[in-house]
Amino acid sequence: MIGKEDLLSYIEKEKQEIFNRGEEFFQCAELGFCEVHTSKKITDLLDEWGVSYLKDVALTGVVATIGKKEGYHIAVVADIDALPRKSGTGRIHSCGHSIQTTMALSVLKALLDSNVLEQTDCRVSFFFTPAEEFIDFEYRDRLIDQGKLEFRSGKQNMIALGCFDDVDCALSAHANGDVDTKFDIGSTLAGFMAKKAVFVGKAAHSGAAPHLGRNTLHGATLAMNGISFIKDQFDPVKGLRLNPVLTECGGSVNVIPDCTVLETYVRANDNETLLEACERVDACLEHCAMALGLQCVILNSAGYLPLKQSSQVNKIIKENMLRFCRAEEVIENPVSGASGDVGDLSFLIPTVQFGFSGITGRFHDDNFEVSDKENCYIVAAKVMLGTIYDMIQDKGNRVYSKNFMEKKEEYLNLLRKND
Numbered sequence: 001m002i003g004k005e006d007l008l009s010y011i012e013k014e015k016q017e018i019f020n021r022g023e024e025f026f027q028c029a030e031l032g033f034c035e036v037h038t039s040k041k042i043t044d045l046l047d048e049w050g051v052s053y054l055k056d057v058a059l060t061g062v063v064a065t066i067g068k069k070e071g072y073h074i075a076v077v078a079d080i081d082a083l084p085r086k087s088g089t090g091r092i093h094s095c096g097h098s099i100q101t102t103m104a105l106s107v108l109k110a111l112l113d114s115n116v117l118e119q120t121d122c123r124v125s126f127f128f129t130p131a132e133e134f135i136d137f138e139y140r141d142r143l144i145d146q147g148k149l150e151f152r153s154g155k156q157n158m159i160a161l162g163c164f165d166d167v168d169c170a171l172s173a174h175a176n177g178d179v180d181t182k183f184d185i186g187s188t189l190a191g192f193m194a195k196k197a198v199f200v201g202k203a204a205h206s207g208a209a210p211h212l213g214r215n216t217l218h219g220a221t222l223a224m225n226g227i228s229f230i231k232d233q234f235d236p237v238k239g240l241r242l243n244p245v246l247t248e249c250g251g252s253v254n255v256i257p258d259c260t261v262l263e264t265y266v267r268a269n270d271n272e273t274l275l276e277a278c279e280r281v282d283a284c285l286e287h288c289a290m291a292l293g294l295q296c297v298i299l300n301s302a303g304y305l306p307l308k309q310s311s312q313v314n315k316i317i318k319e320n321m322l323r324f325c326r327a328e329e330v331i332e333n334p335v336s337g338a339s340g341d342v343g344d345l346s347f348l349i350p351t352v353q354f355g356f357s358g359i360t361g362r363f364h365d366d367n368f369e370v371s372d373k374e375n376c377y378i379v380a381a382k383v384m385l386g387t388i389y390d391m392i393q394d395k396g397n398r399v400y401s402k403n404f405m406e407k408k409e410e411y412l413n414l415l416r417k418n419d
């Protein structure tokens, strides 16, 4: 079998093409479930390289598998969507998903040209997944109403469609905002659920007969207090975040408000905390309403699950990082308040998402820029490729998902219940 150095040299050889491709994908910024040009660029390359693929998966996703028809199955997962520009016009890859797309294609090309999978019992599937950013609900909900999608995110739909059913482990990478290091490993991503509580009461003249009304703002205020006390009951490491806002309240100053809407995200670093906190918040909302003779209707929208990383795969990734940088240039287990639908995947299969630096400007802002092209496009791709090499050539490095179908059913039930 080809040596690891030789395999990694395939990335080095293509360096200029990779930089050009990175720039091209960076300029091709499209919002979730609108990534038609991005998708076309991906399939044009796959056609050129003679790789078969499935396209239009969850509307704009692409899945390409190379290697053996059966055997150990690694997924390389890359987001392809962008964000609206803050300035209000146009779109920009301000989360760096174009880098992930470029990296996945570089890894695919190296595996293909080196023919390394032919000497193993393995296959690697490349998932170019749409709509990771949890935005643009009006458009996505319309697609759901039209029956074109079931859920609001790319991976959620791809999971429901069965795309990951026979995958053994999932590898991904995401740009990070760190400037002093090269990589991060084992990062958390919070899970979240969006809650909307509608308090319904009775209007009345606030001067002449307030006692005839049922004041919904009182109910919401009471619940706000209760919710802030809930936060105190969870260990800070669980990452519980509750920051309710009132999105509708009152009306005229002389009328007792008969409708108040409170909205909050419930965020947490692990699933149990997320579900427990959701129950506690629901109880607080319902009982505060009841105490004041109000109704409370709670509407839930499923967000993303917390990311739980495979520590076994992360060990391999770290060894691969240390080929290119010093130990102090790798941050381990940082806590991130951000969320991603890779968290959903990690509920079902052993999953990792390592971080790479090389960005200037702010994430989700118009000044986002890829400044260290070498680290983003070349070194990070080599870390991914090296990790795949270690898994295909040594069975001891392989991890497998357990009870996938049971977990998938539980997962889809959870999503469907809260949608």
Ligand SMILES: [Zn+2]
Residues within 6 Å of the ligand: 094, 095, 133, 364
């Ligand atoms: Zn983002």
Ligand SMILES: [Zn+2]
Residues within 6 Å of the ligand: 079, 095, 096, 097, 132, 174
């Ligand atoms: Zn992102």
